[in-house]
Every structure is written in C-alpha cells, then in structure tokens.
Amino acid sequence: MTGVAVELAGVTRRFGRTTAIEDVSFDVRPGEVLGLLGPNGAGKTTTMRVLTGFLRPDAGAVRLVQGQTATEADEAGARRLVGYVPEAPALYSDMSVSAFLVHCARLRRVPRRHRRQAVRRAARQAGVEEVLTQRIGTLSRGFRQRVALAQALVHDPPVLVLDEPTTGLDPRQVVEARQLISRLGRKRTVLLSSHLLAEVTQLCRRVAVLDRGRIVTVAEVAALTQGGTLEAAYLRLVQG
Amino acid sequence: MSQAVAIAWRDLRSTYVSPFGIGVTAGFVALSGVLLTLALGANQARLDGWFGPLMVVVAVLASLLTMRSFAEEERAGSLELLLTAPLRLWQVVVGKLLGAAGVLAAITVATVVCPLLVGSMGDPDGGPIVTGYVGLLLAGVAFLAVGLAVSSATSNPLVAAAGSMALLAGLWFAGVVAPGLGHPARDVLQYLSPSSHVTGFLRGTLALVDVTYFLSLGLAGGAGAVAVLSARR
Numbered sequence: 085m086t087g088v089a090v091e092l093a094g095v096t097r098r099f100g101r102t103t104a105i106e107d108v109s110f111d112v113r114p115g116e117v118l119g120l121l122g123p124n125g126a127g128k129t130t131t132m133r134v135l136t137g138f139l140r141p142d143a144g145a146v147r148l149v150q151g152q153t154a155t156e157a158d159e160a161g162a163r164r165l166v167g168y169v170p171e172a173p174a175l176y177s178d179m180s181v182s183a184f185l186v187h188c189a190r191l192r193r194v195p196r197r198h199r200r201q202a203v204r205r206a207a208r209q210a211g212v213e214e215v216l217t218q219r220i221g222t223l224s225r226g227f228r229q230r231v232a233l234a235q236a237l238v239h240d241p242p243v244l245v246l247d248e249p250t251t252g253l254d255p256r257q258v259v260e261a262r263q264l265i266s267r268l269g270r271k272r273t274v275l276l277s278s279h280l281l282a283e284v285t286q287l288c289r290r291v292a293v294l295d296r297g298r299i300v301t302v303a304e305v306a307a308l309t310q311g312g313t314l315e316a317a318y319l320r321l322v323q324g
Numbered sequence: 325m326s327q328a329v330a331i332a333w334r335d336l337r338s339t340y341v342s343p344f345g346i347g348v349t350a351g352f353v354a355l356s357g358v359l360l361t362l363a364l365g366a367n368q369a370r371l372d373g374w375f376g377p378l379m380v381v382v383a384v385l386a387s388l389l390t391m392r393s394f395a396e397e398e399r400a401g402s403l404e405l406l407l408t409a410p411l412r413l414w415q416v417v418v419g420k421l422l423g424a425a426g427v428l429a430a431i432t433v434a435t436v437v438c439p440l441l442v443g444s445m446g447d448p449d450g451g452p453i454v455t456g457y458v459g460l461l462l463a464g465v466a467f468l469a470v471g472l473a474v475s476s477a478t479s480n481p482l483v484a485a486a487g488s489m490a491l492l493a494g495l496w497f498a499g500v501v502a503p504g505l506g507h508p509a510r511d512v513l514q515y516l517s518p519s520s521h522v523t524g525f526l527r528g529t530l531a532l533v534d535v536t537y538f539l540s541l542g543l544a545g546g547a548g549a550v551a552v553l554s555a556r557r
C-alpha cells in the first residue's frame with residue numbers, strides 16, 4: 085500500500101457559540117510522525133476528532149490522500165484508512181482482550197479468514213499477547229493503553245492518530261510506549277498529539293503548534309530548536 | 325450487515341454478563357407472573373387480559389434496554405471508538421436495535437411459561453396467544469427504536485430512560501384523551517397512539533394497519549436516531 089497523506093485545509097469547528105478550532109491547516113506527509121502541540125484547551129482533541137470523522141468540520145475539509153485519490157475523512161470508507169487512539173480510550177471492560185480485538189476487526193471490515201491473524205499481529209505489535217485471554221477490566225492502565233493501540237492497529241491502517249497516548253502511564257510504560265510509536269511510525273503516517281515536549285522531540289521531525297484554536301506554526305523541530313530548546317520556542321509561540 | 329450483527333452480538337452478550345440484564349429479565353418474568361395471576365382472576369382460560377398490561381410493561385422495558393445503547397456508550401467514552409469505525413450511522417443504529425431486540429426476544433421467550441401454565445389448567449384459544457406474542461414483539465421493537473432515538477440525544481442513561489418513558493407514555497395517553505376531542509385531532513391522535521393498535525393483536529387478529537403502524541414507528545425511531553447522531557457530529 086502506498087503511503088497516505090493527511091491534509092487539513094481551513095478547518096473550523098464550533099460548539100454552539102464557542103469556536104474550538106478556527107482555520108486550521110496543515111498536512112502530514114506519508115510516513116511522517118507529526119506532533120500536534122498545544123496547551124490544554126488549544127483544540128488538539130477537536131482537531132483529531134475532526135480528522136477521524138467523529139466530528140464534522142463547520143468549514144474547511146480534511147482529506148486522506150493516497151496516490152492520486154483523495155477522500156473526505158468523514159466518509160465511512162476513509163475511516164478504514166485510519167487507526168485512532170482517543171485521549172481516554174474507553175474499552176469494553178467486560179470483554180477479553182482477544183474478543184474485543186476480534187470485535188474491532190469485524191467493525192473495521194477485516195475479512196473473516198484474516199481476522200485471527202490480524203488480531204495476533206496487532207497484539208504482537210502493541211505488546212498485549214500475554215494478556216489476550218484476560219478481561220479488559222482486570223488490566224492495568226498501561227496494558228489498557230496498549231489494548232487501545234492494538235484496536236487501532238487491528239485493520240493495519242496506513243494512518244495512525246494518537247491523542248496523548250502516554251498520559252497516565254508510569255515512566256517505564258512511557259518509555260515502552262514511545263519505542264512502540266517510533267517503530268509504528270516507520271511504516272505509517274502518524275499524527276501524535278501531546279503536551280510533553282520531550283516526547284515530541286524524540287518522536288517527531290515536524291510539529292504543528294495550536295494555541296486557542298489556531299495554528300501558530302508548522303515547522304521542523306530542528307528549526308524551532310535552533311539557538312535554544314523546544315521548550316523556549318514553544319513558550320514563545322503560545323504566549324506571544 | 326456483518327458489522328451491524330457484530331454490534332448486536334456484543335450488546336446482547338454484554339447485557340447478559342451484567343447484573344442489569346439478568347435483573348431486568350428476572351423482573352420482567354416475575355411481573356408477567358403477577359399480571360397473569362391478576363388476569364386469571366375471572367376464572368377464564370384467556371390471555372388478552374395478560375397481554376394488554378404486558379404491552380405497557382414492554383414500553384418500560386424498551387426504555388431501560390435502550391438507555392444503555394448510546395447514552396451509556398457516550399458516558400463511558402466508547403461511542404468515540406464506535407463512531408470512528410468505518411461504518412455508516414444506519415449500520416450502528418441497526419446493530420444497536422438488533423442487540424436490544426435480541427434481549428427483548430430472550431425475555432419474551434422466558435414468559436412462554438405463562439401460556440403453558442394456562443394451557444395445563446384449561447383450553448385457551450391458541451390464535452390470540454400467537455398474535456399476542458407477535459404484537460408484543462412488534463410493539464417492543466418499535467418502542468426500542470423510539471428509545472434509541474432518545475438515547476442517542478443524551479449522555480445520561482437515566483435521562484435517556486426517563487425521556488423514552490415520557491415519550492412513549494405521551495403516545496399512549498394520546499389514545500386515551502383522543503375520544504374527547506373533535507375530528508380531525510381525534511383521528512390523528514388515535515392513529516398515533518399504540519393503545520389503538522394493540523387491541524387487534526389481543527383479540528387474535530393481525531390487521532395490516534396495526535402492523536404498518538408499528539413498522540412505521542420503528543422506522544421513525546431508527547431514522548430519528550440516525551438524524552440525532554448525524555446532527556451531533
């Protein structure tokens with residue numbers, strides 16, 4: 085499968101009178117891990133929800149571009165191309181990990197003959213093979229986060245959207261999660277939202293910085309850190 | 325359709341691994357037993373006096389079953405995963421409806437012991453029993469669809485249940501107040517009320533107008549749920 089690029093063009097989303105994001109434009113290139121940075125309430129989650137088709141934009145468009153073909157992100161077919169880990173993934177705690185992943189594979193149109201294999205592959209990639217038979221409700225937060233990642237991978241999507249994937253994990257789990265994202269990012273287009281600058285520096289070559297619903301810059305991490313740290317550049321951007 | 329069946333199977337299974345599903349089933353069967361005792365007070369082996377109140381209880385049951393369908397998923401946060409899967413909204417709604425209908429069917433099957441008990445004591449007419457069950461399931465599925473529409477509009481399961489009950493009670497009482505009104509309000513309200521459409525099933529007839537009414541109510545509920553989910557995106 086050729087890489088898939090993600091394009092957001094002038095995306096605006098309002099909730100009643102509140103404008104959550106306004107005129108947001110950036111792209112994620114095929115095979116790139118792009119960091120979406122911003123303070124709490126900047127609009128990162130709304131941007132990701134629009135990108136995954138969970139929310140519709142009030143203006144602008146989100147497209148997934150594969151070769152010469154562009155599809156609107158809120159079409160059911162386009163969602164087949166995206167794997168999504170929400171900020172606080174709520175999984176069905178009464179199901180076993182294996183049953184949950186099979187369920188997700190069915191929802192994401194993985195053919196029946198490939199389903200078991202897809203579940204095993206996603207479980208291996210996310211590091212949840214050892215807990216496949218356990219009930220999700222009995223797992224630690226770290227494992228639940230991994231299961232959330234496994235469900236996003238079960239249909240082998242070319243695009244991954246990860247909303248603060250290391251929030252709430254202990255330091256060891258954070259290191260493991262970052263290694264995992266780094267591995268996954270070698271073959272996929274990844275949009276990673278975070279407010280942890282060290283995480284973004286480690287995983288991303290480019291970042292888009294959101295502040296109060298607007299994009300303030302899209303730049304290479306190396307360019308932003310010239311003559312200083314990413315932290316200094318970030319503070320300058322979101323406070324300036 | 326496979327995805328809708330996957331959603332239905334998950335909901336059905338999750339209902340019966342929870343105390344909620346077992347409690348609701350036990351409660352409904354127990355209540356149907358109480359209603360049977362009351363209905364048999366006239367010492368006649370007939371069940372129309374049992375099916376009538378059971379239709380009202382099914383409306384309450386439908387509200388309880390559907391409060392979990394969308395409202396609970398939204399409250400828990402799992403709706404986000406469901407709605408970002410490559411599914412159309414109607415597939416999600418059909419899956420939820422099938423899941424709740426599966427629970428309703430299982431509960432209904434559990435009440436079959438009541439007619440069997442009456443059959444062992446007398447010789448009831450089989451026709452009204454069959455049409456009674458057809459009516460119970462048709463009305464139940466239609467009420468579930470209405471409940472889904474309400475459930476899709478809130479993230480609070482209790483509000484969803486109360487809203488569905490209020491809506492269904494409103495429809496029901498429209499038929500009670502209708503005779504006191506003039507034409508055409510009387511005819512419209514009577515047609516809109518489920519109470520006008522269950523009588524035929526209790527008497528052993530399957531009238532096209534009654535079947536069409538419950539199918540239409542079900543379609544309207546399903547379409548309403550799709551419209552609400554779409555508008556909330």
